[in-house]
Amino acid sequence: MGAVTLSNVSKSFGAVKVIRDVSIEIAEGEFCVLIGPSGSGKSTLLRIIAGLEEATQGNVFIAENDVTDLPAKERDIAMVFQSYALYPQMSVRENMNFALRLARRPKAEIEAKVQEVAVMLGLEELLDRLPKELSGGQRQRVAMGRAIVRNPSVFLFDEPLSNLDAKLRSQVRGEIRDLHQRWKTTSIYVTHDQVEAMTMGEKIVVLRDGRVEQVGSPLELYDFPESLFVAGFIGSPAINMIEARVGDQGRALSLAGTAHELPLPEGYDLQSGQEVVIGIRPEYIDVADAPDVGTLPATVHAVESTGSDTTVICHSDMGQILVASKARSALRDGDQVALRVREDKALIFDCATERRILPRV
Amino acid sequence: MKKSPTLKTLQVIVYGLILLIFVGPFWSVLVTAFSGTSLKPGQLTLIPQSFTLENFRIAFFDMKVWRYLLNSLIVVGFGTIAQVLVSALAAYALARKKFRGAAVVTLLILTTLMLPEEVIAIPLYLVTLKPLPIINEPIYNHYAAMILPVVGWAFSIFMLTEFMRAVPKELEEAARIDGANDWQVFGHVILPLIRPALGTVIIFGFIMIWDQYLLPLIVVQDHSLMTLPVALASLRVDPTITPNIIVAATLIAMAPSVIIYLLLQKHFNRGLMAGAVKG
Structure with missing residues (x-):
């Protein structure tokens, strides 16, 4: 388990500044949603936390350790990608136990862990299938299973529901919420969908042009937006x-x-x-x-x-x-x-x- | 719409002619190789006569084709493995790593495709005469002289680079988050996903090395190290050897390429198509 702190993080791609001096504190066990329109820098910020992008300036702390210069694999995080990023040549079981195999954990432990998570997510019947033989919702679940199996300090979600249809989205939303209730692992969730943000987030960070526009609970943002941008962005039908x-x-x-x-x-x-x-x-x-x-x-x-x-x-x-x-x-x-x-x-x-x-x- | 009978006849005649042009030479090679009637130098036959395997026996044992075949197999075996390995690693670097001078490296590799073999033949010969770094020995008149120059092949590097670029970056990122290092990403994620391309590159590399003529001719003098294409050429000028035997030896020389193609055909076709239509 770990709190996540971003301290004055900036990121530029060449001359283009995409993240400008962002400081956020996410408490241990909190479910934090990063929301903003396209180009607001939310995914880049998540990738900086994951260690997939380097911050141009500033520091990232996970569980009070400065991980700014650590590679992704040493940050003890797990990430669910928008495209799920399941290894196509591996079965569901192999996808889920890949990280544990790399970590050279005992075979029996790996098998037990995968089995436990598979039962929890209803994937027991699918363990020997390849990702191409699964539906979108099942793939999504495998991607989550792959993350859960590792029991990381922090879960990162990069728009994980955007490829699902509306009904499935609402169902998986509930499942992610339940999982968080159960594990209480610090989670950072990127979305541009304000319904997802409002229904899932304990804390919402609204981003605009690489800056933090407002941080607050869902209802704080709804009832007391600090700017016209937040007022317009949160709420449907719009203010x-x-x-x-x-x-x-x-x-x-x-x-x-x-x-x-x-x-x-x-x-x-x-x-x-x-x-x-x-x-x-x-x-x-x-x-x-x-x-x-x-x-x-x-x-x-x-x-x-x-x-x-x-x-x-x-x-x-x-x-x-x-x-x-x-x-x-x-x-x-x-x-x-x-x-x-x-x-x-x-x-x-x-x-x-x-x-x-x-x-x- | 129904075709008129005249058009249909014409079509059959044209197809027949095309078939004759393509199949004719193969047919004559086959018939000659299995024919018991000896032919004069420069002659081939189209009509099957007495069937025999004697030509193959003479070619294989008496003319020592087995020895040249073995040499060819050693060169092509080690050459193809090394070539695919080097190409895949180079392609991974070009496709996935950002490094200073990547464009220059790409251009340099590309340049090697533009130089005809004949242009580099003499410099290459001179290089093989000089002691190489690390081993401090010249490789002239050694298997290595036929293998090392074909290990880096721009075609296979570029082919694999394009395939690796098509592998979604997120898969690599997911593997990194799962704890994989560069080698593990390469071995567990990238290589299995470009298998069709690897099949294609193996076939092309195999045929390219198998068909090498100029290089083995100039870097190897010892008769016992000669590869099949070089040896075949020297057999051809021997007036005591009938065309039946030369053709039989040629068929033996063709066999490995055909076998490797048939074995990897599935990969080959997929690889070719994937290269043609991106998506």
Whole structure:
């Protein structure tokens, strides 16, 4: 078992800086998710931890040992690759016991270990098959088995579910979570899928352009994003962002491009005339029965229903506004509606810095 | 659409002619080698007459073809093994390792493909006369003089390099994380995955070394070290030996190439196709 610490890690490929001064602490036994859009450097960061890439600057610590200059095989880590990277010429058994064979462990121990993990992952029947004879989900499981057999200090996952279909993905997600509950091994999981991040991570690190944008628990990131980027990246359907200007001597927000105003939530000290962006999650906007003071007019553009959730996509003077609810909607495309915003749930961001403006405590 | 009978006849005639052109020489070699009727120098026959294996017996034992065959097998055996080993290691370095001057090394290897054998024949001869480093002995008139020059072959290096590049890098990374060092990655992961290419390279290397004529001719003087192609050429100018025996000896010389091809044919075909269509 081991905590993982990155201290001022930077990485450049030639003149291109892909990781910029990243410092993260992952506690022993924690499940940490690295998330970010393509090119944010999340996979590179994982590869630096694995020892597959060298950091240009900074240090990597695993279990309090500086492993920055150690090769991958001496870091006591196991990794599950996006493509699974199973050795095609080896059977499932050989794939799983490869590391133990290299370590020259006793045959009986190897066999017992493989058998134990195979039973745990439901792979006993497949041990003599080749990877090409397995389905995607089975291959994924073998890749995990190969990692578990080694009983490493740290598990690294590089988008391990992205090649699976939606149903299988959700199932394997649960399995990985259960395995972590059982083993409590420090795990670092890279994904661009925020559902995976939210449902699996105890700690989420949001990366953007090689920098850490925010670190927090899933709900912290959802409820209190520190920047517009995090607010927009976390949450589906996406947060509504409405540009506004502080008016009425700092008591109201005039919505850009309209004559409408929203009362400024309590606790904020804002300058009159200051340009801000209001972030409001779709579930904090309701469709009012009738236009009223404080409601915003909009036109229904589309209604998306998954059965359990309904998202109404509206067009208004402020741009597109999403309204989410658990209830089914009778609205149809083209309907005129009045939207009521729960301004106490609004997040306010500075337009220039894109950082969240915090209310007085 | 149905073909007209005239077109069909024409087709059969054309195919027949092509077949005759290709199969004709083989046929005449076979018939001559097994024919009991002695022919004059420069003659071959197409019509089978009395069947005999006597020509093979004379070629093999009386003309000492067995000795030349053995020499050829020693050269081709050690040569092919060393060639494949060196090519695979060189290819691994070129395909997977980043090192300063990799482009220059590639270019130098490529250059060796552009030089005709005749151009390097004399310098090579001179090199074999000089004591080599480490062993401090010249290798002239020794098996090593026929083996060492063919060990590094650009064709097989490039062929294996391309195949190794196609092996997903993640497999190598997975092996490194599993605790493998360079040799283990090479032996456990890369080599088993390029088996088709290895088969192809073995066949090509075998045939290339087997067919060597100029090199063994100039670096070996001792008759007892001569390889089959060189020996066959010297038999041919002997007026006492009938074409039947020479042709029988030639058939013996062809046999190993055919056998190795048949043995590795599966690999060979896969290797050729994989080289043609990447993916």
